Amino acid sequence: MLSPRSTEVVRATLPVVGGAIGTITDVFYQRLFAAHPELLRDLFNRGNQAAGTQRQALAGSIAAFATALVERPDVRPDAMLARIAHKHASLGIAPEQYEVVYEHLFAAIVEVLGDAVTEEVAAAWSEVYWLMANALIETERRLYAERGAIAGDSWRRWTVAERVEETATTATFRLRPADGEPVAPFRAGQYVSVRVPLADGARQIRQYSLTDAPGARERTITVKREQGDPAGEVSNRLHDTVRAGDVLELSAPYGDLVLDGHDGPLLLASAGIGCTPIVAMLKELVERGHSAPVIAVHGDRTHGTHPLRDERAGLIGKLAAGTDLTWYEAPERPWPAERTGRVDLSGVALPDGLRAYLCGPLPFMRAVRAQLVERGVPASAIHYEVFGPDLWLASA
Template identity: 70%
Template structure:
């Protein structure tokens, strides 16, 4: 909770900071990477930096956290903090790095806002930063402890034991710990970070959802080659994995993390698993888990893709749905093939999908898709708290969530 004096100062300056936050974060990253180029080479996603999406996510997170402090002083925005902390833990972020961020973020705020940053203003925004940073450090400490690793030391060697070409642009890698120790436990819906060394010596990191059941001794993750479509970054890491990683190779993989996980407390809860494109990956792990646990409630799978040929893991989704007591699957394709029904051509039509009372919904896919689906679900009476979503890449939605 902010001190009363700082709360008053932050409330008064929040509009000015919010208006300039994009400029502030751009300058912050430039300053920090000039002073610490190793962070850009070995920690931060260079593609997201080039596209500007990481700056947008940071700006949204800072603005959302500060707003929460002044508008709901007795409530900590745990959804925001947990999402960030899980991502940080998967990257191996350490407490010492928060001091580096503070130094360059404070300098950027002072440079952009100039004389408006009085001693009181600087002190108030320092308080905001360290409230957020210390909360994240504590959450990340617990996450590291749960995995039995030291803070920042999340990497282990894993051997690739199988490689499956799912579609021309999607590959599944099956891996086993190379050090002989047991694979760490995980929950359906979580992801791992994969670190690869590129041709220029940079060690870049990306997150990929685990696609197998939590009880399996072999882990699987599925990678779509990022080709820069729709303005996104070209995939340095996905390209390296597709082109160079083969059976027998050893790769560095983090412990599993992720806050969007399947609730396992009630085997009768109605579930909707809604995805688009490569967003099907966490849904497959959830289906595997539901089958293993003998889930008795209705489970409805909804997936949208360009075509059946582009639909990775479709066979797995269909196989698992048939094993559930009350499973159903609905697939929509933009470019259907053969005798595909017109009703399932084009965009997802949720009016064709039953939404049981009390359903829990899990979303994964492009942000516009998830926003549209969430809006339709709320119109049909689904509670906002029952809609859970996973974003691949910087979370540009969380700060704007209701």
């Protein structure tokens, strides 16, 4: 909880700091990478930095946390903190790195806001930072301990046992531990980080959802080749160079978008490569004999771009009350008109007590969430996962 005096100062200065937070984060990253180029080379996603999305995510999270402290002082934004902590743990963030961030972030605040940063203002915003940082450090420490890992290091070498071409732009990699030791369980919906050496000597890290059943003795990821400008450094490297017999470095599993044992009706909604955590969830539901309705919703461009299409359909068919609803924007074969175009839930019957899990591009998830809320599904029953920087708060 923020102290009373700091609460007053933060409330008074939030419009100024919030209005400049985008510029502050730009200056912060410039300072950080000038002092620590190894962080950009081996830790931060260079593609997201080039596109500016990581800056937006940082700005959004800081502004959202500060706003929560002054508007809802008795309620800590644990959902946001948990999502960030899981991502940090998957990257191997260590407690001492928060001191480095603090140094360069507050230097950036002073540079951008100048004389407006009085001693009192600096003290109040320092309190905001360390409330957020210490909450993350503690959560990350617990996550590492649960996995038997030293803080900042849960990496393990895995051998590619098989590579399967799913579509023209997606490939599945089945991996087994290179050391032959047992594989720890994970929760359906979680992801692993993959650390890949690149041609320029950098070791870049990306997250990929696991598509195995939670008790599997291997790790399976499906990777989409990311195009555009900048193109996906890691996804392209995996597609272009990794074959059966090669070795990859994977983190322990992390992620907080997981099934919670709810035995009531579920809606699992995905778009594009967002189907990957949903496939793992479907496998868990099949294994535990989930008998309540499960509505599996997916949106894709065409039949040919839909990854894991047959596997997903087969799993839905094994459920006692599974419904497969797929929309294609440009179907390559005869397809129902009511499911041609973007996902539209207006004609879908939604049972009472529904819980929803969403994964895919942000516009897709925003649209589906809005439709669900409009239909009376409580916001607390709608959970989501974002691939890459979490821009939900940044664009709110």
